[in-house]
Every structure is written in structure tokens, then in C-alpha cells.
Amino acid sequence: MFFQAEVVITPREGVLDTQGKAVEKTLTHLGYKGLDEVRVGKIVKMKLEAEEEKEAQKTIERMCSDLLCNDLIETFKISVREILQ
Amino acid sequence: MFFQAEVVITPREGVLDTQGKAVEKTLTHLGYKGLDEVRVGKIVKMKLEAEEEKEAQKTIERMCSDLLCNDLIETFKISVREILQ
């Protein structure tokens, strides 16, 4: 089976998000009002093959701790859905 | 009304994704198999105030073309949901 996975990686609460702050500032400069808590994160998308959804989910979790996410500064959220090859 | 918005920004189809390429290679090196089309993008999250959902959506769209997204090389997807302040 084939899956499309998405990992959303965001800076942890309490970690300086310089980029988020800069984006918020620039948007405010551009005239946007009422913004708050602008955060900038990363998203990693991929196709992968696995026996079943649970396994795909597990694999992606391992990838996150192996490489994609630094848990000192980031948290992640995974979503996986089956696709046709 | 208050909204939580998320903008997912990904490299356009066909545009070289340098990060995605490098991540895919490293994951493969680390022993992950059956991966394909690894893409790395950005995600911007924010809270904002608006009269209604439609307006919030519109505002975010404008932000994308004003700042968040470079439409030559990136595409974006917006999601907005209402939250309590």
C-alpha cells in the first residue's frame, strides 16, 4: 500500500521563533491588524510504501526522531493517508 | 470573531526542491526504503481577528501574495477555523 504523509514541525512553545516574529512584524507593517502568535514551522511531505497505515505512521514517527525533528526546539504532528500508487 | 489560520507553502510542481532532495537522500541512507517525492515546505500559523470566516480567508490570501509566498516557485494552501479568544 502507498501513503501520502505530512509532518508539520513547529517551534516549541517557549523557543524563540525569530522568523515568526519577523513575519508578524512585517505583516503589521503592511497594514494587517489583529494578528497574534504568528509561528513559522516546516512541513515535510512524502510518499511511502507500507503494509498498512499504522506501520506508515510508525515509520514516519521514527523518521521524526531520527532526523526530521529536533525535540529540544520543535514538536511535530503527523498525518498519513492512503493513496493509489 | 477569532480565527486560527494555517498556511502551508510548498515548492511548485517541477521546481527543484533542494531541501527535499537532500532529506530524501539522507532518509534513504538511514535505511528508510520506498520513499518518493519528499518535499520540504513551510507552514505559517497565526491567530487573527475578522468579521467572519470568509473575510479571514481573504485576508490570509492577501498575506500570501503580499509576503508569505513567492508565487514563482511556491504554491500555498490555507485553512482557517474559528476559535474562542
Place this chain on the structure above:
Amino acid sequence: MDYKSAGLSDPEYRRIIEILEREPNPLETQLIGVMWSEHCSYKSTKRLLRTFPSKGKYVLQGQGENAGVVDMGEGWGFAFKVESHNHPSAVAPFQGAATGVGGIIRDIIAMGARPSVSMDGLFFGDPDLKKTQNLSKGIVEGIGAYGNAVGVPIVGGKTFYSPCYTDNPLVNAFSAGFVRLDKMASSQTAKKGDLAVLLGSKTGRDGIAGASFASRELDEDSKSSRPQIQIGDPFEEKLLIECCMDLLAQNLIASMQDMGAAGILSSSSEIAHKSGCGIDITVEKIPLREKGMAPWEIFLSESQERMLLIVEQDKLDPVFAMAAHYGLDCAVVGTMTDSERYRVYEHGELIADLPTSILGDATEVVWPSAEPKDIRERITMNPSSLISAEPERDLLSMISCPNGRSKHEIWEQYDSMVQLHTIDGPGSPVAAVEVPDTARVCVLTMEAEPNKCRTDPYIGASETMALSLRELWITGAEVLGMTNCLNFASPEAPEKFYELEQCVKGLADTCRSLDCPVVSGNVSLYNETSGGQIYPTPLVVTAGLIEDRNKRLASGKAATGDTFYLAGDLCGSLGASRYQVMKNGTPAGKTVAPDHSKEKDFRERALKTAAAGAASSGRAVAGGGLAVALANEAIASEKGISIEINSSVPPEEILFSEGGARAVYAVPEGKEQVFESIWEGFPCTKIGAVSGEDFEWKEMFSIELSKLKKAFLEGCF
């Protein structure tokens, strides 16, 4: 394929039929169309470029290769070239500028040299406009992102602001590298039976037809017709550098060529044509990043980070092994033949068959030339508008204005020290780097004088060249050669072509009489939009050599006790000077036409001054004139200066006039006599000394050094 949409004119198309003795098929039409574009063929300027002096005793490789090479001694060659990336940077500032840096680096690799230094020439519009700020931010970040990651230091550059660049920013990327003479590579040494190998990134739909894109003006249409933007991958490029250096060290490459404009097509046809061979290429062997690409897309794709290697059959295995070591894609895509034909096969079928000469030899175009109608107006200036009532204020304005202030906000974003050989980096008028494993120093200047070229293209270009030479002579360097980038508007307008012709003549004449061969270069035309045209902008990068680094005369080294001298005339001209433009808004008046015999005289004395160690610091009088040269010297040396000049000449002339062979020197105690005797018989005046905490000009002003510094560094006072 309609030949017109391939960019070919009626006479060009007729000529093709004549040469082929048949109609070209659609693929062939595309291929020829791109190779005959201005960008690839230099059809409008070839004739002019031939007038450059190309010979010199240090020239190892002149025009016609990927980069020129000069002799740095002790077995080292120095390959260098500058190239424009104007159109791409206007459309996509970050990526356009980044890929400009990457592209010029591959030209250096193609000479077998390890890319060692880069510089960037940036021309931006009105600095007060949001548009300019966005463009310049993107461009500078793009250059930094690529240069920093690929590990080639940016040791200097040029930044110039004028409203004429608002819609047409210019990005000129210079790169250079050192090469052992016995390891020099060439694009002209392929032989029958050798294999054509593609190394590096897979081919995608990036920048297809970018070459023809760069060969016309930017219009509203360019937005929709613009090619898929090229993305630079400095990581891949770094691997490409290391891989190519290793391959060359083991003598595994017979010939090589980078892939720039018109990608596989131009690189493979050039190598075949220049080597006197033919080439057979098999489309399906080319590694692709995307599915469903048509042959013409594959051949014209400008995907970055690719090199074409020509490899002898029995060396293929080690080449593939090396590519694998660096994790680079590598594929045999063709074979060199003796047919002198450029043949493309797809699944066994011959789909294009052209003489290699047709791709290399586009017909030259001769555009009519006419002196601009407003030339009188351009060279007429109104002296009464230039009176300096408040010299102090004027000086502070001059060193804090966008063109006069420090450019550190730009160059601190660049790694200027990686590779551990930078002796003097950005911020110094002349960049200096070590020649590997020697006591020798390679010095470089980048100059452009668009305002002066605007009012008098011939004199302006001459002064640009002369200034860059003076700067090198002052350091004590022997001049080895220069490379240039000619940035102009459309050659199809007779007045614009005139400017181009005159600038080339100015450069060529100056180079010829002052012994500076032209070893490489690049032309960028059609820098105009409906909003306007750029000023003629020839940019020159000149390379020099100092054999003993202890004999180099630096700037910004004035020390306590030093006496200041002005070598050269007291005044130049206010015509098209920074001061004149600041006062009047647009350039007017002529600058001083360089007097070649005087320049030579200056050269001998400047070289002697450095060799004798007769000065502790030296600096050419350039933009902003004498006052700005001294102010810069005070700031860089962190020393107060006191100046006294008794003359009846109006203050603005003394302070701010430009042009002429002139330099300021700080001469240490005990060296005055040596110095004076070197300069005896040349205009030379003692003008002051290092002293106190202020920049003081007797009977004119006295500015605290800290105030001066703030104006220069922060752009306000």
C-alpha cells in the same frame, strides 16, 4: 515550429535553409534559434569585442574560453570572468542572483581551477523606493546564500544606485580561481571516440529558453512568458567543485564545459565545434527530473549545477566511481565523432542533424549607430549650481549618501574569509588574496562609472578603466589583465548602439595604451523597460600581482606621525562627479579624459613608491574626490587628519572634483625624502598630516572622527 517564435529573423531563416540545403525540422529550428540568440551568439557585439587588445605577457588563455587565464607565477594560473544575471534577478531577485553566482563559478571550474574568490557588481534603482529595497534585499540574500554555502569568499564588489536601474537592476557576478598550469582544462580538446558525460543535477524544466529571454527587453509579457524559474542548489555545486577537482587531479577529464545558457545544447555544441569534432547525443540517456519532457525542452533546459565532461573510454569507470563517492548523478549521453555534425538521436531515430559550425557561427548583426541628440545637453553643466556654500555639510552628505556610504550592510552578509586566503576583503578599495603556497598576492578591483559613461561614453569608459588600473598600481601590483561585463540597453536603437560602441572604444584604447589585455567578458543587452533605459554600464574587473606580500601598499593604514601628500593634479573635473549628481539630480558635464602618457608616468612612480616602502598607506582619488578619499582614509585608519591647501580654486573643485591620475599617500617620518624624490617632476603636494581626533580642513571645516564615521557607517549625520 514557427521560426519567428524561435527568435529567428527572415534573413536568418533563409540563411539556415541555404546552409542546410533544406528546411530545418522544428527541433532544429529551436536549437538554432537559441544558439543564434544575442545571449549565446554575441551577434551584435562580436565585431566590437574583437577590438579589445587580447595579448599580454601574462596571458595564458585569452577570450574564447569559459574564462581567461593569466600567469601568477610559480606555476599558478588565475582564471577569471564576470557575467551578468540581470534579467533573472529582476524577475526573481533571490534565485536570479543566487544562480548568477553559481553559474560563474562553473565557468571557473571548467578551466580546471578551484573557485577561490567571487565579487558582485550590483546596480540598484532609487534607494528610497520600496521596490528597490525589496529587490536589493532579495538579490543580496541570494548572493550570500549561494556564495556562503558553496564556500567561495566574496572579497569585494561594487554597489551603485541610480534611478535608471529602478526597473532594471543589474547583477554582475565575478568569480576566479587558481589552477596549476599543468592541470588547466579546456573546452577545445575533445577527440573522436571520447564520451560525453553529464555530471551533476538532473535536467528539469528550469529556465527553458532563458537565453532568448535574456536577449530582449523586459515587458509586461515577460511575466507570462517567463521560463520556469531556476533554483540554485549550492550544496550540489560544492560537491560538483570537489568532484571536478579530484577528477582533474587524476587526469580523468579530456575536456570540459559548464552548462549555462541553453544548457546541454550550447555546452555540447560548443565543445564539439571548438574541438573540431562532431557529437552524437542520445536523448533518453539524459537523466531527467521530470516526466514527459520533449527533446527541445531537454536541450534548452537551464537546470543548474551540471557540467559536461568529455572522458576517454577507458577512464569512464574511475569517473563514475568518483561521482558516486560524492553522491552526484553521472551519465554517458553521447559520443564525440569526426563528422563535424551535431546529431541527436531519440530511441534510435535521428531527430536533429546539423553542422556543428551552424550553432557556433551566427551571422553578425550590424546595427546603425548615431550620436545621441541630447549629447550637448549631457555634457553641459551649470557651475553656479555647484557652489559649495557649506563644505562640511556637503562632505557629510557625500559620505553618507547611498553611493558614498559604507556597504557593510551588504557585504557582512557574505562570507569573505572562507578558504583562508583573504588578505584584504570588502571595504578596501582593492581586494587582495594569497596566491596558494607562495608569498605572492593577487589583487583585484571592480569598477564602473555609469554617470560618467552617460555624459560621455568614451571618456567615461576610459576613466573606469584607468581608475581600476591606478588602484592596482598604487598597491604596487603589476597588471595582468581584465575582464568586463558590458551592460547596455537595446542595441537596436542607434543612440544606444553608439554608446555601446564608444564605451568599448574607450575601454579598448585605454587597455591598449596602458598594457592591460582583455582576457574574458560578457555582454548583457536589452536592459530596458517601458519605464526607461539604463545608463551605459561597462563594469571592469582588473587583476594584478604583487610578488612579495610585504611590498604591498594597503589603504587605511595611515599612522600617527605620517604626512599626507596628494600625488597628481590638485583638481579633476566636477563633470558627472558624485558631487555634481548629488547637487543636480542627474549627471551632467564631462569628466577628465585620461592622459595616457601621464597615466604611465603615474604608474612608474606609484610602483616605485610601493616597492620602496615609501608610504604607509595609499588610496586613489575616486568617487567623491579628494575630500572623500581623505575622509575614507581617516575612517579606515581610525586617525584624525589635518589638511591645509592654499589655492584660489573654488572649494568644491578642490574637495570633490574627480578624474585624473591622482592618489593620496600617507608617508611615515623619515620617508619624506624618498617619497618626494620618486614623485619629483610629477605634480605632488604636501597637503597635511595625521593629527588629532578630527578630520580638519584648514579654513573649511573640522569634523570629529566619530561623527564622520557615523555618517559613513550609518548613512546619517
Place this chain on the structure above:
Amino acid sequence: MKTAVVVFPGSNCDRDVQRAVCESLKTSVDMVWHEEERFSIQPDLVVLPGGFSYGDYLRSGAMAARSPIIKAVIEHAERGGLVLGICNGFQVLTETKMLPGALLPNTSLTFICRRCHVRVEQTDNKFTYGFKKGEILQFPIAHHEGLFFLPEDELKKLEDSGRVVFRYADPCTGKAGAEYAPNGALNGIAGICSEKGNILGLMPHPERATISHLNGGTDGIRFWDSIAKAFAERGAF
């Protein structure tokens, strides 16, 4: 002192460190490709050089930290061997968790290359043994991600255990701290060491201040001498 410099794909200060160490310590330096699983000659000092391993994609240092050679580097450190991470090498050390913390983008969100000053905060380790506490050194920096970060409680632990080795400083007043950090580093931290003092990571580039006729200064010469001195007097292991 046998030295090995690890070369990752994209490293670009590897040859610079090699030259700096060769010239100042008069020893030969092994260059070790990241795909090796062990050092062929057991080094005393392993240097993870600066540059852009893997193009700094994803997170700087992240992919290099997963290279085959890293296992050997960890073993070397566990035996007490010296490990020095400069700039990108420091980022690799935090990604491998050999040192605590993370290096976030500079507050300016730009790359910064310039000379800067750091104060030596402690000398009880295998690297700054030859300096006096409080000395100010000038080293160039060149990075985009140099903001040292640790959550508050861990930062306090790091400070309390005296493992901050270099702090950005003002050369005139001798004061050091966050306000002198060009990159926004917490507490102005420029370099830290491991508990045993045998692993050092720092953002500035001592190798760029080693060749006296170049424009980076000469304090790097003393830095290498200091390591040699510590090694001679205290041994590596």
C-alpha cells in the same frame, strides 16, 4: 597531537582548519570522509569543521549528525578524546546531543560575517587551559544560525556547572553578555564544553585568526597553542 578533521559533504572550512592546525602546531592532519565508520589512525583531537554540511538544509548540522563517522566520534569522546566543533561543527555537536542546546537563526535573520570578540569564561577544560580567565580574544564569525538556545532551567544548569567557555564581549570594557552577541545568543554564549571538558563547540572561527598576514587576526594561534599545552600537560584521555 594527532588531529583528524571530519569532512561532510558541504563542509567548507575543512581545509582551512587543516592548514591552521598544520601551520600552528606543525603536525599533520588527517582528513576523514563522513562515510568512514572509524578512524584509520586513532586521533587525539577530532575537529568537526565549519561550513554548510548538507547545504544546511532542514536544520544546520542535522544531517551531518546522522553520518556513519559520528559513532566513532562519540566513542572517541566517551573515551575522553578531544572533540572540537567550530560553527557548523558546533551545530553538529548539538544535533548529536554531545553538547546541549540548539543554534537558531540569528535575530537579524541574516548571515553575519565579521570579526567579533569573546571573553574566556573558564579555563578548566582541555581547550582554554592556556588562557587566563577573563581574557578577550578576537575571532571572526560567519554564520546564519548562531543563536545559542537552551530552555531556561537547562541553561541555568549549564551556567551553574561552569560550562560556558566563551561569551561575546566588548573589547573596550571587558564586559560580556547577551547585549554583545551579534546573533542574539542567550546569555551571549559563543562556546560551551561538555561536563568532562573534552568536547568544545563554538560559533567563532579560530582557524580564521591563525595566519598572521590574513585579515582575521592572530588570536587563533594562541587558541591552538592552548590546546597543545593542555594536551601536553594533562593528556587527552
